[in-house]
Amino acid sequence: MLSDDFFIKFARNLKVNSMPDSEVHFIKLTHSEPIDRTKNRLKALFKKAGLDKILSPGEFVAIKAHFGEKGNVTFLDPRYIEPIVRMVKASGAKPFLTDTCVLYSGARDNAVDHLLTANAHGYNIETVGAPVIIADGIIGKNETEVEINAPIFQKVAVAAELVSANSIIVVSHATGHITVGMAATLKNLGMGMASRKGKMTQHSISKPIIKPERCIACGTCTRSCPVQAITVTEKAFIDESICIGCGECLAVCRYKAVKFRWNSTAEELQKRIVEHALGIIKQKNGKIGYITFLLNMAKDCDCLNKKSAIMLDDIGVLAGKDPVAIDQAVFDLTKSHAGQSLSELSFPGIDATVQLAYAERLGLGSRKYHLIEEEI
Ligand code: SF4
Numbered sequence: 337m338l339s340d341d342f343f344i345k346f347a348r349n350l351k352v353n354s355m356p357d358s359e360v361h362f363i364k365l366t367h368s369e370p371i372d373r374t375k376n377r378l379k380a381l382f383k384k385a386g387l388d389k390i391l392s393p394g395e396f397v398a399i400k401a402h403f404g405e406k407g408n409v410t411f412l413d414p415r416y417i418e419p420i421v422r423m424v425k426a427s428g429a430k431p432f433l434t435d436t437c438v439l440y441s442g443a444r445d446n447a448v449d450h451l452l453t454a455n456a457h458g459y460n461i462e463t464v465g466a467p468v469i470i471a472d473g474i475i476g477k478n479e480t481e482v483e484i485n486a487p488i489f490q491k492v493a494v495a496a497e498l499v500s501a502n503s504i505i506v507v508s509h510a511t512g513h514i515t516v517g518m519a520a521t522l523k524n525l526g527m528g529m530a531s532r533k534g535k536m537t538q539h540s541i542s543k544p545i546i547k548p549e550r551c552i553a554c555g556t557c558t559r560s561c562p563v564q565a566i567t568v569t570e571k572a573f574i575d576e577s578i579c580i581g582c583g584e585c586l587a588v589c590r591y592k593a594v595k596f597r598w599n600s601t602a603e604e605l606q607k608r609i610v611e612h613a614l615g616i617i618k619q620k621n622g623k624i625g626y627i628t629f630l631l632n633m634a635k636d637c638d639c640l641n642k643k644s645a646i647m648l649d650d651i652g653v654l655a656g657k658d659p660v661a662i663d664q665a666v667f668d669l670t671k672s673h674a675g676q677s678l679s680e681l682s683f684p685g686i687d688a689t690v691q692l693a694y695a696e697r698l699g700l701g702s703r704k705y706h707l708i709e710e711e712i
């Protein structure tokens with residue numbers, strides 16, 4: 337167990353510029369507001385939060401978004417990205433939209449399908465005004481290892497083009513999440529910007545088990561497992577020494593026969609996500625800003641390939657330079673609106689505050705913040 341002294345020194349050495357700036361700028365918004373008015377208010381919020389100040393003329397700016405899995409209906413409306421692109425262009429910089437390949441099979445597990453999905457969901461140059469580039473290459477192997485020397489990882493593997501970009505604007509959509517309780521800014525940073533290897537390293541502690549009483553030995557999971565860890569005779573069996581914890585079998589089993597051991601792994605997974613977020617933040621040296629939407633807040637994240645239940649009414653948009661403060665504000669605002677936070681409503685068995693506490697301890701930001709409601 338590492339001492340408090342270790343964490344104090346670690347956070348001090350990180351020198352993230354967001355630490356003294358725990359201001360979170362906020363506008364109320366619902367998705368029924370006329371889009372032209374919303375676009376103008378988002379541009380004003382960008383400026384109020386000082387995000388234009390981190391950009392310089394001529395540099396490449398990655399706008400990290402999530403285009404939504406095929407079949408998902410609650411992903412962020414791309415028309416909300418267009419004013420962000422405009423603000424980046426107004427600074428003289430060169431914006432591009434980006435995301436990374438996912439681990440499970442679907443319509444975003446390689447760059448070609450991912451771009452087609454993004455285009456089908458309106459994330460294209462016509463709608464948002466910037467090209468879309470998948471940051472970790474065609475099959476998620478285009479990566480850069482960043483040295484972090486943190487408690488779990490010495491190095492983390494992140495998408496190469498996010499390292500190549502001079503600055504990043506992280507656009508997140510707050511939702512519940514089946515493995516970490518809440519997916520917002522830190523999840524978008526840590527998991528969403530990792531390469532395939534980085535994602536596997538995060539998930540590799542979450543090895544599922546088969547519930548034999550439910551398994552009908554159909555073999556679907558065997559065919560989907562990327563590392564041939566599952567054999568099926570009378571029932572499916574997972575060889576834990578081979579399993580990489582990607583969760584594919586959980587996604588494809590139609591009989592609820594595959595189960596993650598949530599409570600033993602959610603905490604560790606959140607810490608691993610935070611250490612990958614650290615890899616991105618450390619590498620960007622202050623040239624990173626955050627915009628997080630509290631609209632269409634579904635039980636499941638935008639990776640789900642079907643409709644997910646909306647857990648609470650639209651609240652608004654948060655912007656700032658401190659990802660921990662923003663995610664704490666997501667937690668607090670949803671709790672004050674609904675009596676329970678987004679994660680408590682979505683997955684009450686998971687303590688999503690682990691990611692906030694660990695990120696603060698490592699020095700990624702502060703859970704204490706000043707919420708500034710902008711009248712714009
Ligand atoms: S997909 Fe589900 S039911 Fe089919 S073999 Fe695998 S665990 Fe059993």
Ligand code: SF4
Pocket residue numbers: 543544560561562563564565566574578579580581582583584585586
């Ligand atoms: S057995 Fe392990 S590696 Fe194979 S699909 Fe399931 S989680 Fe992934």
